[in-house]
Amino acid sequence: MVGLADCNNFFVSCERTLNPALENQAVVVLSNNDGCVVARSNEAKRAGIKMGQPAFQIKDRIQSGEIIALSGNHLLYREISLKVHDIFRRYAPMTLDYSVDEAFLIMDGIPDSQLRSIGEAIAANCWDELHIPVTIGFAPSKTLAKIVAESCKKRGKRVGVLLKAEAARPVIQKMSISDLWGIGRRLSKRLYTSGVYTIADFADKDLGWIRTNLGINGERSWRELHGEHCIELSHVQTQLQDSVSESRTFPEDVDDYDYIRARIAIYAADCSKKLRAMGGECQLLGVMLQTNRFHLERGNAHPQGSVRFIEPTSDTVMICNAAISILERIFIQDLPFKRAGVWLSEIVPAKSVIPSLFDSQESIREKASRSLLMKAIDNINLGPGIPILKLASQITQGHPGHNDGYSSTFQAPKR
Ligand SMILES: [Mg+2]
Incomplete structure (x- = not known):
C-alpha cells in the first residue's frame, strides 16, 4: 500500500502558524510579484x-x-515543509518527497489494519507540533492514493484507506478526468471529445484504446487506477522547485556586521550551488534577519528585503553581491540577531534563458x-560540506563557539 500525505492549503496554513488572527478568514497568498493567487484558505475557496x-x-x-x-x-x-516531511518519515518505512507539501509514504511490510491509525498519528502530530493540517490517503497505487486524499479533503476527513481499487468507483464517477x-x-480536452x-x-x-491514444503515460495511469503500481516519480514531470533557501540560527546573538555579512555570503553561495545543481536560474533574491525571540531586551525585529534581477541568473558572484547589498539596506546597527537566511525564487530552467535584445x-x-567559471567551481566543490573554493566574502573571522570550517585567520575585507 502507498499513502499520499498532503498539507491542506499549505502556504495559508503556514501563515496561520505565525498569525492566529488569520484563522476562519478568507486568506490568499499571492505569487512573488503579488501577481496572482497561489494558495487559498477554505474560506477563500468558498468565496x-x-x-x-x-x-x-x-x-x-x-x-x-x-x-x-x-x-x-x-x-x-x-x-x-522540512519539519512536515520529518514527521512523515517518522511513520513510514520509506517516503518519496513529491512537492513542498506532499509526500508518498511507501508502507511496505505494514499490515493494512494499521494504516488508519498511522495516518491519524501523522495528522495529529503535524497539527500538535506544527499547527499544519494534513490529509492522508492510503491505496494500492499512487494515483489511487491521490484520489483518496483528494476526496477526504472534500469531505473534511483527515485519513482515508482504500484497500481495493474497485471500491474507488463511487468517488471516481464524480471526479472530472x-x-x-x-x-x-x-489532454482532458482531447478526452472529452x-x-x-x-x-x-x-x-x-x-x-x-488507451495505449493507442495516450501512449505509455496513459497506460500507466489506467493501470494505477486498476490497482497496479506502475508510476515512479521519475516518470512524472518534475517541476522545478519554486524556491531554494538556506538559513541558520547562530550559536549566540550577534550584532557584528562583518560576521553576519559573511554568513549571508555563505548562504547565498550555497543557494546558488543548489540552483545550478537543479539546472535553474532565479529572478528573485531575498535576505532576512531575525532577532532572538527569547531575548527581547534590546528590541525585536525581522527585517527582510529582496531584489529582482533584470535577467535570471545562477551566478554565485552576482547573487552574493546582491545579497550583501540587501543586507546593507536592512541591517540594524546595535541590534543582536539570532538568525539569518537567503532565498532564491522565480526559478526558471537555465536552458530557456536566451540573451536579451540589448546584450x-x-x-x-x-x-x-x-557560466564556465561556475561549472569549474562546482566541480572543485563537488559534494556537500564546506567548499574548497569560496569567495573572499564567505570567509569570516572565527566567532566564539562557532567552528564551522569557514573561520579563517584572514580578516574579511572591510565594507
Ligand atoms: Mg497541498
Missing part, C-alpha cells in the same frame, strides 16, 4: 477565489477587507565565460 486568479481581479475585495491577501514568505514555507494525476487540461468526462469513464476504456556580443561572451 469563489480561483487558483492562479490575477490579484487585480480581486483588488476591490481585498481593499474592502473581505479577502486578506499576503505576499509569500518562502523561507517560512520551506522551514515548515482533468483531476486525474498526470492528465493535464489539454471521446466521451471521457470522469475518471471512471477513463478507467472503463479498453487498455488497447552586446561582449556581454554574451562574458556570460558564457562566467
Whole structure:
C-alpha cells in the first residue's frame, strides 16, 4: 500500500502558524510579484477565489477587507515543509518527497489494519507540533492514493484507506478526468471529445484504446487506477522547485556586521550551488534577519528585503553581491540577531534563458565565460560540506563557539 500525505492549503496554513488572527478568514497568498493567487484558505475557496486568479481581479475585495491577501514568505514555507516531511518519515518505512507539501509514504511490510491509525498519528502530530493540517490517503497505487486524499479533503476527513481499487468507483464517477494525476487540461480536452468526462469513464476504456491514444503515460495511469503500481516519480514531470533557501540560527546573538555579512555570503553561495545543481536560474533574491525571540531586551525585529534581477541568473558572484547589498539596506546597527537566511525564487530552467535584445556580443561572451567559471567551481566543490573554493566574502573571522570550517585567520575585507 502507498499513502499520499498532503498539507491542506499549505502556504495559508503556514501563515496561520505565525498569525492566529488569520484563522476562519478568507486568506490568499499571492505569487512573488503579488501577481496572482497561489494558495487559498477554505474560506477563500468558498468565496469563489480561483487558483492562479490575477490579484487585480480581486483588488476591490481585498481593499474592502473581505479577502486578506499576503505576499509569500518562502523561507517560512520551506522551514515548515522540512519539519512536515520529518514527521512523515517518522511513520513510514520509506517516503518519496513529491512537492513542498506532499509526500508518498511507501508502507511496505505494514499490515493494512494499521494504516488508519498511522495516518491519524501523522495528522495529529503535524497539527500538535506544527499547527499544519494534513490529509492522508492510503491505496494500492499512487494515483489511487491521490484520489483518496483528494476526496477526504472534500469531505473534511483527515485519513482515508482504500484497500481495493474497485471500491474507488463511487468517488471516481464524480471526479472530472482533468483531476486525474498526470492528465493535464489539454489532454482532458482531447478526452472529452471521446466521451471521457470522469475518471471512471477513463478507467472503463479498453487498455488497447488507451495505449493507442495516450501512449505509455496513459497506460500507466489506467493501470494505477486498476490497482497496479506502475508510476515512479521519475516518470512524472518534475517541476522545478519554486524556491531554494538556506538559513541558520547562530550559536549566540550577534550584532557584528562583518560576521553576519559573511554568513549571508555563505548562504547565498550555497543557494546558488543548489540552483545550478537543479539546472535553474532565479529572478528573485531575498535576505532576512531575525532577532532572538527569547531575548527581547534590546528590541525585536525581522527585517527582510529582496531584489529582482533584470535577467535570471545562477551566478554565485552576482547573487552574493546582491545579497550583501540587501543586507546593507536592512541591517540594524546595535541590534543582536539570532538568525539569518537567503532565498532564491522565480526559478526558471537555465536552458530557456536566451540573451536579451540589448546584450552586446561582449556581454554574451562574458556570460558564457562566467557560466564556465561556475561549472569549474562546482566541480572543485563537488559534494556537500564546506567548499574548497569560496569567495573572499564567505570567509569570516572565527566567532566564539562557532567552528564551522569557514573561520579563517584572514580578516574579511572591510565594507
Ligand atoms: Mg497541498
